[in-house]
Amino acid sequence: xxxxSRSSVAVALSAIAMGAIAACSPTTSQDTTNSTDAADxxxxxxxxxxxxxxxxxxxxxxxxxxxxxxxxxEVNLIEGKEEELIERIKSEGDNSPADVxxxxxxxxxxxxxxxxxxxxxxxxxxxxxxxxxxxxxxNEWFALTKRARVIIYNPDEVDPSELxxxxxxxxxxxxxxxxxxxxxxxxxxxxxxxKIAELGEDKTLAWIEGVVANFxxxxxGNDTAQIQAVASGVCDVAIANTYYVGRLMRSEDPxxxxxxxxIAVFFPNQESGGAHVNxxxxxxxxxxxxxxxxxxxxxxxxxxxAQQLFADGNNEYPVVESVTANEVVRxxxxxxxxxxxxxxxxxxxxxxxxxxxxxxxx
Ligand code: FE
Numbered sequence: 001x002x003x004x005s006r007s008s009v010a011v012a013l014s015a016i017a018m019g020a021i022a023a024c025s026p027t028t029s030q031d032t033t034n035s036t037d038a039a040d041x042x043x044x045x046x047x048x049x050x051x052x053x054x055x056x057x058x059x060x061x062x063x064x065x066x067x068x069x070x071x072x073x074e075v076n077l078i079e080g081k082e083e084e085l086i087e088r089i090k091s092e093g094d095n096s097p098a099d100v101x102x103x104x105x106x107x108x109x110x111x112x113x114x115x116x117x118x119x120x121x122x123x124x125x126x127x128x129x130x131x132x133x134x135x136x137x138x139n140e141w142f143a144l145t146k147r148a149r150v151i152i153y154n155p156d157e158v159d160p161s162e163l164x165x166x167x168x169x170x171x172x173x174x175x176x177x178x179x180x181x182x183x184x185x186x187x188x189x190x191x192x193x194x195k196i197a198e199l200g201e202d203k204t205l206a207w208i209e210g211v212v213a214n215f216x217x218x219x220x221g222n223d224t225a226q227i228q229a230v231a232s233g234v235c236d237v238a239i240a241n242t243y244y245v246g247r248l249m250r251s252e253d254p255x256x257x258x259x260x261x262x263i264a265v266f267f268p269n270q271e272s273g274g275a276h277v278n279x280x281x282x283x284x285x286x287x288x289x290x291x292x293x294x295x296x297x298x299x300x301x302x303x304x305x306a307q308q309l310f311a312d313g314n315n316e317y318p319v320v321e322s323v324t325a326n327e328v329v330r331x332x333x334x335x336x337x338x339x340x341x342x343x344x345x346x347x348x349x350x351x352x353x354x355x356x357x358x359x360x361x362x
Contacts, residue, residue, distance in 0.1 A: 048074045049293040052089065053102040054082040055280060059313025066309065067300045073293050082108040089117040089285055098285035099294040102144070106279050107186040107193070109141040110346020118283035121295055129302040129320050133341040134279055143279035144301050145316035147241045148337065149191055150275055151266040152227050157236040163266045166195070166276070169237065170210025178211060179226045179235035182219035183356035186349075187241060191276050192356055193348035197340055198273055201355065208359040219362050224248070231262035241278075246315025246329045267335035274338040278345065280316065 053060070056079065064075035080088065082103045089098045089112075101112055112118055118140040126142050127135070134143035151163055162173075169178055181188060195204040216235035221228075226238035227245060245265055248256045267275045282301070284294045300306055307323040310316055317325050324330060345352075 047072050049290055049297045050076045050097045050099045052078045052085045052098045057314045063309050086112050086115050094287055096287050099288040099290045100282050102282035104280040105186045106342040106345050107190050107349045109281050113140050117286050119286045121284050125299040141281050141283035143281040143319045145280045145310045146277050146319055147316055148275050148277050149241050151268050152230050152238045152240050152263050154230050154236050155264045165269045167207050170207050174214040176216050177236040178214040179216050179229045179238040183361040189352045190278050190345040192352040193345040194276050196348045197344045205355050212359050212361050228259050231259040243315040249328050265332050270336050274336040277337045
């Protein structure tokens with residue numbers, strides 16, 4: 001890949017190693033379904049925060065360790081799929097030990113909010129650090145990172161001058177050349193929701209019908225699989241999140257390096273609304289027994305130290321504007337991001353799912 005030199009990868013990796021040394025205390029990882037004393041009193045004196053997270057990145061452990069080191073508050077991590085965690089908090093009800101729900105994609109945060117399992121909080125640190133379009137206006141959830149969903153192309157088959165927008169991938173010249181994961185994937189649902197917000201329903205339906213007609217294969221696999229499919233010639237273009245590219249670029253596996261050498265990244269819609277940006281984020285659970293600790297935890301996650309750990313650990317874009325992405329991701333290039341309020345992607349999610357179904361997007 002032309003914009004990534006080996007030396008830049010080495011610099012980024014050594015920066016992570018330094019971060020790891022600074023935050024090396026162990027993270028407690030245990031289930032805490034028996035902390036009903038705290039729930040009963042409504043206000044715990046325990047120095048813990050019970051974190052329900054669907055983020056499955058090992059690098060997040062470094063963040064929790066850094067928080068514990070700084071505050072003395074232990075992080076009890078309960079991991080699961082987003083739907084399972086939302087259901088669990090709902091069914092635990094008043095006795096739920098959940099303090100914080102952390103998940104990827106604003107669509108999931110919106111579903112949690114709709115399910116009534118989050119509560120509004122007051123935090124000047126959060127509202128100051130996070131731009132308005134990346135947090136709920138009722139303060140029930142907040143973005144912690146940003147992810148750009150972009151076009152990946154095979155430079156042997158596609159000249160970047162042929163690329164322009166997401167919408168243009170519906171044109172007949174892309175017939176049999178497009179890879180993208182299934183319509184059950186919330187990243188795609190949010191992308192379609194963003195287009196509904198920009199273009200309206202009719203134009204969005206026509207767009208996705210065109211894209212579906214251009215599929216190189218039935219949707220299969222995650223974003224990494226789409227990038228691999230471009231590299232191996234199954235398709236010429238794909239849509240994927242940039243952190244999957246960053247992960248491959250920083251991998252020492254020769255197979256991953258081979259993939260990286262056969263693809264390039266294109267930021268679409270630079271002359272129009274900007275590239276689609278989604279978030280990963282969190283909110284305080286509605287019956288949080290350790291509410292103060294939960295707020296302290298969220299506030300920690302938007303400090304420059306934590307934002308840097310997010311950026312280096314999972315190659316995401318920091319939500320706090322003063323913190324920069326890691327060098328590998330920065331080398332993908334500057335780009336114009338959509339400034340839509342991401343809250344709309346949640347609100348328009350049911351409509352997006354309906355249109356994708358109508359368009360025959362499997
Ligand atoms: Fe992902």
